[in-house]
Amino acid sequence: MKYLFLFLIGGFVYGGMEVTFKGGDTHLSMFILGGLCFLLIGALSRKIHLLLRMSAGAAIITALEFLCGLIVNVWLGFAVWDYSNLPLNVMGQICLWFTIIWFFLSFIGIALDNLVKWQLFGGERPTLKLGKIEKRRLI
Numbered sequence: 001m002k003y004l005f006l007f008l009i010g011g012f013v014y015g016g017m018e019v020t021f022k023g024g025d026t027h028l029s030m031f032i033l034g035g036l037c038f039l040l041i042g043a044l045s046r047k048i049h050l051l052l053r054m055s056a057g058a059a060i061i062t063a064l065e066f067l068c069g070l071i072v073n074v075w076l077g078f079a080v081w082d083y084s085n086l087p088l089n090v091m092g093q094i095c096l097w098f099t100i101i102w103f104f105l106s107f108i109g110i111a112l113d114n115l116v117k118w119q120l121f122g123g124e125r126p127t128l129k130l131g132k133i134e135k136r137r138l139i
Contacts, residue, residue, distance in 0.1 A: 010038020
């Protein structure tokens with residue numbers, strides 16, 4: 001039940017973002033993609049530095065977006081999104097600009113996952129420290 005609930009949260013949040021930023025519509029594949037991304041980002045170890053988790057989150061979302069895009073847009077022809085007008089895109093399914101956006105949005109996913117697991121499932125109290133910066137001698 002825990003993972004189903006987390007999947008549903010991810011699906012609704014991602015779908016809600018689509019509706020908000022794309023102008024009122026989304027596709028079922030975005031709900032599924034959002035749920036999978038949320039589960040995978042939430043599975044990243046809390047022992048990993050936050051910026052690395054955000055980078056991993058961006059990589060996870062970009063990889064799943066590419067796979068989903070190949071299936072939904074290229075093979076099935078649903079044309080849910082097309083980044084071909086943006087620079088540094090790959091087959092119109094992913095682009096550098098959105099990977100950067102996913103990096104920052106991963107922070108929200110990590111924070112929400114931590115909060116839900118803590119409040120609803122008795123997980124560890126959330127902390128999102130960037131960690132200590134060690135001073136090293138150059139000599």
